[in-house]
Amino acid sequence: MRSTIWISTTALLATVTTAAATYLSDICTDAYASAALPFDVFPYITIDASSVSTEIVWNYSASSVFYPTSTFNYCNLTFSYSHNGIDGDVVNVEYWLPAPSNFQNRYVSTGGGGWAINSGASMLPTAIIVGGVGGLTDGGFGSFTDQFTNVALLANGTVNWHETYMFGFQAHHELAELGKALTRNIYGVASDTKIYSYYQGCSEGGREGWSQVQRFPEQFDGIAVGAPAFRWAQQQVNHLTGNVIEQTKNYYPPTCELEKIMNLTIAACDPLDGKTDGIVSRSDLCRSHVNYKGFIGTPYSCAASSSVPEQTGNITAEAIDLIFTYWNGLHDSDGNLVYFSYQPGSSFDDLQTAYDSSTGEWGLSIDGLGGMWVAYFIDFLQMSDLTSLTNVTYDTLKEWMIFSQARYGDILQTTYPDLTAYQAAGGKVIHFHGEQDFSIPTASSVRYWDSVRSIMYPGKSYTQGAAELDDFYRLYLVPGAGHCALNDYEPDGPWPQTSLQTVIDWVENGNAPDTLAGTGEIDTLCRWPFRPLWTNNGTDFNCVYDQFSIDSFSYDLTAYKMPVY
Template sequence: MISFQKLIGLSALVGSARAVSLSDYCTATFATSVLPTQDLGLGVTLDVSSVSATLATNKSFTSEWFGTVAIDYCNITFAYSHDGIANDVVHVSYLVPPPDKFLNRYVSTGGGGFAINSGSSFSPVGIISGAVSGITDGGFGNFNTEFDEVFLLANNTVNWQATYMFGYQAHHELATLGKQLTRNFFNVSDSQKIYSYYQGCSEGGREGWSQIQRFADQFDGLVTGAPALRFSHQQTNHLSGGVIEKAIGYFPPPCELEKIVNLTIAACDGLDGRVDGVVARSDLCKLTFNYNSTIGQPYYCAASNGGLPGSSSTPEQNGTITAEGVAVASAFTNGLMDSKGKRIYINPQPGSAFTDATTQFNEDSGEWEPNLSGIGAQWIARYLYLQQKDSLDSLDNVTADTLRDWMTSGMQKYQDSLQTTWPDLSPFKAAGGKVIHVHGEADSSIPAGSSIHYYDSVRNSMYDDLSYNDSISAMDDFYRLYIVPGGEHCGSNQDQPGGGWPATTLQAVIEWAEKGTAPDKLNNTGDIDVLCKWPLRPLWSNNGSHFDCVYDSKSTESWTYTFDAFKYPVY
C-alpha cells in the first residue's frame, strides 16, 4: 500500500516536473487519492470502491475526426450516485495522457443515435490534444447500454431521471467531475486555468448544444457536428419518405432512387466550377436541376440475400427511372408539406442518398413497401406512445398532417430535455465560449439545412437589431458554421469520396479559444482542402484552378425555411 504522503509527493511530481511515467500513477490507489471529492454543487456521492485504473500503451485508433494515431493513456473509471435517488449508479471513464503530454486541458466527447457516448470514436482526440478525455454511461447500466433500453420503466411509465440525464445532465456532471479530476490528478493550482472542450456529432452534436444552452461557462470551446436538434421534429421526419411514397402511391425500388442520386451528382458536380465528383453547391443544384431529366434512364442492381442472419433479401432490380420515381424524389427533396401546402420540415439536399425514402422488399407479397425499421418508427412507438416496441406496425392512416402533429406532441413532451433549440446564446458568448459547427452537405440522416436553420435562429434572436452582414460578423465572434461539400452523416461519403471530412476541428477550436486565432476557413481532408465559413460558398474559376469562398444571396435563400405548418416558433 502506498502511503498518503507518497501519493501527495507523486501528485506534486506529476503537476510540476512531470518526470514520472504513466505506470507510476496509473493505479487505482493513486486515482482514488485524487478523485474529485470537492463540493462541486452536483449533489452526487462518489463510490471510492469502484475506482479502476488501466494502463494502455501504443494503442491504435482510427477515426475521420482525428485520423490514425497510436497513444498511451491511463483509463480511470469510477461510479457515483445522485443523493436522494435509490439504486442510482452512473459510470464515468477518463483517459489520462502521460504527464509530459498534458497541456492543461480537459475534453468531453459525445455519443450517437441513442448512445450517450461513442466509445473510442472521439475520446482519443483528447489525448492527442494534451487533455484528459471523458465519457459517461449516463447511469444506464454500463458504457454499452443505450438510452432507448432504459427510457421506459414499463409501458406508459417514463424513466424521467434517465431522460434528463440523456438530455443534458449527464454531460454536465461528466465535465464538472472531469475538470476537477484533471486539476487534482496533475496538481494544477486554482490560479492556473484548465481549458475545457467538447467534441461530438449527431446525438453527440445535440449533447454539445445542450451544454452551450444551459451551462454557459462549462466549456471554452466545442465542436458540434450534424447535431440532432429539434429532436421530435428530426426523429419523426425519418418517416417522411414512406409517407410521401404512400401519398403518391408508388414505392420505388432502392436501385431506382440510387440511380437518381448518381445522375443528380453527375449533373450538379460542375456547378461549383470544377468537375471532381463532389456536389459542392447543392444549393445551385436545387435551383437548377430538374429530376424529370432522369426519366427513362436505365438502372440495374443485382439480387442480394441480405448477408446477415435475419436480414431481408432483395431481388434483382432492372428497369428504367419512372415518372412516379421522379415524383417521389422531387417531393422528398422538397421536404414535408401539410395538407394546406404549408411547410412541416426539410429533407436532405440534392445529391444526398434517399435513405429515409428507401423501401424494403416484402417476400410474401412480392412488393416494395416502406421500411419501418429505423429510428423514426421507434421514436413514435416508444417515445410518443410509450410502448416497449421498436417500430410501428404500419403507416396506415398516417399522413403528413399526422407527422406534423406527432412532431408537436413530442416537442411538448420533451421541450425541456431533448428538443435542444434554445436560441439565445448570450451567456455563452459573454463567458468567452467558442463553437465550431460542422455539417455534411450530403448528410442523408440529418439535413444540412437543419444546422443552418438553427444558426439563423441564434442570429435572429441575438442580433435582430443588426443588418444581415453585421449580424454575421457578430456571430463570427463566437459561433462559426461550416458546410462540408459532399460530406455524409458525420463523415465522408462513398458516393462523393472527394468531399473528405475535417479532421482537425478540435485543434481549430483550441487555437481559437486559447490564442484567439479564429478559423476563417477550416482544414479538410478532401479534394477541397478548405471549408468555407457560412454563409460563404465554394466556387472555382479559371477552369478549376482558383478557389474562392463567395456570397450568393439566391443560394443562401435556398437554405432558408419557414416552418409555417406550426403555430409556434420552430428554432
C-alpha cells in the same frame, strides 16, 4: 464515512504528487486515482471510491475522420457515482489520461450518436492527441454499451424522467465538471492555473455539446460539433416523412432506382460549383439548374444480393415525382410547411423500401429511428419500432411533432438561441455539417445558426449579424460529406478532421478560422454564409456571398404558431 475517505485520500494524493509524477505508471494506479477523486464538485452525488479501476494501455492505435491517425499510451480510469435519494441509481464514467509529459492542461468531453450517450473508444483518442484528459459517460443507463432506450420508460405508459434529463443534458454536465476537477487533481495543477476544457461530438453527440453551451456557458472554452441532432420533436418524426410520402402516393421505388437517381443527381450537380471533381459543393443550385425529368427512362441495374434478386428497370415518372415531394419537405393538408428535408445528392435513406420475396414486389420499410421515437415517446410503449403506418398522414406527422415539442422541448430540442452568456464567458464554437447528410438535414444547422444571429443581433442586417456572430460561433458546410462521415458516393470529398485543434487554436491563441481545413480534394471549407465557387475553368477557388444560396437554405415553417428555432 465520506469525510474519512476525503481526508485519507487527500493525504495520499499530496504524498504522491510530492514525489513528482513523471510517468504514466505514476498516475495510473487505483490508489492514486482514488486519492484524486473529485468528491466536492456536486453535493447531490456520492462517488463510490471502491469502484475505481485503472489500466495502462500501451501502443494504442487510433484512426478516425475526427482526428489524425495516432499511436499512443494512456491510462484508462473508470469509476461510478450515484445521485442521492434515487434508489438503484449508478452512473459510470470513463476517463483516458495521457502521460504527464504529454499533458497540456486540457480536458475534453466526448459525445454519442443515435440513442447512445457515448461513442465508446472511437471518440476518446481525440483528447489524448491534443494533450488532454478525455471523458465519456454511460448516463446511468446500466453500462457503457447500454443506450437511452434501455431505460427511457419505467414501464409501458410511464416515462423515466430522471434518465430522460440525464440523456438530455445532465449526464454530460456531471461528466465535464467531474472530469475537469479530476484532471486538476491527477496532474497536480495549481488552483490559479487554467485548465482549458473542450467538447467534441457529432449527430446526437453534436446536440449534447450544444446542450451544455446553452445551459452551462462557463463549462467549456470551446466545442467542435458536427451535424447536431437539433429539434428531436421534428427530427425524429421527420424520419417517417419519406415512408408516408410513399404510402400516400402508393409508389415504393426499388432501392436500385433510388441509387440510380442519386448517382445521376451527383453527376448533374457536380459541375455547378465551377469544377467537375465528383463532389457536390453547391447542392443549393441543383433543383433549379438540373432537368430531372430528363432522368425519366434512364435504365438501372443492380446485382442480386442474399435477400434481393437482380434489379433492372428504367427510372419512372412516379419516382421523380416522389423524390421532388420528398425534397420539398413535409407539408400538412393545408399546404403549410412542417419541416424541411435533405439536400439533392444525399442518399435516400428515409425512402428505403423492402422487397417481399413472396410477392416479388417492393413495399414499405418503416424507418427505425422515427418508428422508435413514436413507439417510445409518443405511444409510451416499449416497442423497438412501429409495425404499421396505417392511417398515418402528413397531418399525423405534424401532430406528432407538435406533441413532442410541447412534451420534451425543454430537454431535447436544444435550440435555445440566446448564447450571450457563452460569448461573454469567452467560449468558441466550430460547427460543421455535411452538405449531403442523409440523416439530419443540412438546413437544420443553418436554421439554428440563423436563429442565434436573429435573436442576438435583432437590430443588425443579415451581413452585420453574421459578422458579429463570427466573434465566437462559426458554421461550415462540408461539400459532399454524408452524416458525420465521408461519403462513399463522393469519396474525394473533404472532412474537417482537425476541427478540435482549430477551436483550441482559436481559444488559446486567438486565431479565428476564416475557413476550415479539410481533407480530400478540397482543403478549404467556406464559413457560412459564404459558399464555394470555382472560377477560371476550375483553377481558382473562392468563398462567395450568394443570396440565392442563403434563401434556398431558409424555410418558413408556417405550420406552427410557436417559434421553431
